[in-house]
Amino acid sequence: MDGEGNKKPWDASQLRKYDLTFDEIPRLHYKDPKIDEYIRANKPVVIIESNIIKPALQRWTLEYLEKNLGQTGHTCFVSKNHQFKYYDDKKIYDKTNNTKGVEFTPPTKKVEMRIEDFMKRVKEWKKGDDRIYLQQSLTTSVGNNIVEDFVKFDWDYVNGKQAKHNWGPLTSNLLFIAMEGNQTPCHYDEQENFFAQVQGYKRCILFPPSQFECLYPYPVHHPHDRQSMVDFEHPDNAKFPKFKDAKGCEAIVGPGDVLYIPIYWWHHIESLMRGGPTTTVNFWYKGGPSTLEYPLKDHQKVAISRNVEKMLLEVLQDPKEVGPLLSAMVLGRYT
């Protein structure tokens, strides 16, 4: 039961177990001015009872989406397990064209699927089958009804936050339709994000950029750049000794909740087990201008460290030389 004695729409048995504890991300009414204090401080907050995606809340059932999303192929990922770790295919070594890159076997397959085929596979899924995850940019290729709903989102509200906090332009709105239990492993994005939950419940575990050394991101040149190397369910504590010290926060978001995921904040997101399919729309914005005021913000230090890695890779050419050079520069001199 929740505080008012209402039956909770989910229970702890639907959450995967991790050897970490998390603080609760605050949930604030959308008119609460404290929301702006959180955004200004680059801290996550769940915005509740807003009209940001009201038309979607009213109409975007799976049946409606199947009927209206449009007949073109939609971007879907197929996985042998419940994890859908993002990879940048531009960073994969391509033998045929002998491009620069890393020898890499993608953990998921990216396919274009018609919405009815996607929905059929979700409905007929059995344990042991491949899982699928629709992740489609909401562009003009969607049906007219969806466009009509989309234009009726509360753009005044989100554009108001974008302007007030001097964010860059909106770059995309992605529609996510996940199977129950699907997981997007821990990673960070270089964009501000309003993560709006339409249907079902998702557990969102977030860590501030200061936890960089506990979350061990892949090297910048790797296809899994920005993704944590740690498997949260089977952490290799020998290889990643600081992971057990990671300090994070979490929110279980349900229909109508909008989670603000600040730029460079790590997030590990999963659709609750046995909770049915989930639907989310995100709003990605470029970050605002980064003025160097001291002390520097943690996310600025992450951006600086990325630039150092990129510069060294550019100059040294061989990624195997980056570690030894950095160790020679730092060990015994800065440590």
Ligand SMILES: C[C@@H](CC(=O)O)C(=O)C(=O)O
């Ligand atoms: C894909 C999404 C996570 C999820 O909903 O599975 C995410 O990482 C983001 O919106 O930045």
Ligand SMILES: [Zn+2]
């Ligand atoms: Zn993300």
